Amino acid sequence: MENKIQHINPNELIKNPAFSQIITTEGNGKTIYIGGQNAVNGNGEIVGKNDVLQQTEQVMKNLN
Structure with missing residues (x-):
């Protein structure tokens, strides 16, 4: 099964190219x-x- 990674950066929070506010990973x-x-x-x-x-x-x- 391939792992899926999603970076989430809500508009209401500070933006920074060095990090993401939330990351989700899906695999097993x-x-x-x-x-x-x-x-x-x-x-x-x-x-x-x-x-x-x-x-x-x-x-x-x-x-x-």
Whole structure:
């Protein structure tokens, strides 16, 4: 079985040619790799400086 690799970079997240936000691989099973996420909004601005709850909420929004 041939492995299938898909790079996913949602428009709402920061673009960087050095990495992908999400990579999925499919072969005998499916694996999803999620890049390290930061508490930044779509404009690249830090959200919730010094507030771990706001930062966590933003990270979860970025993953959604």
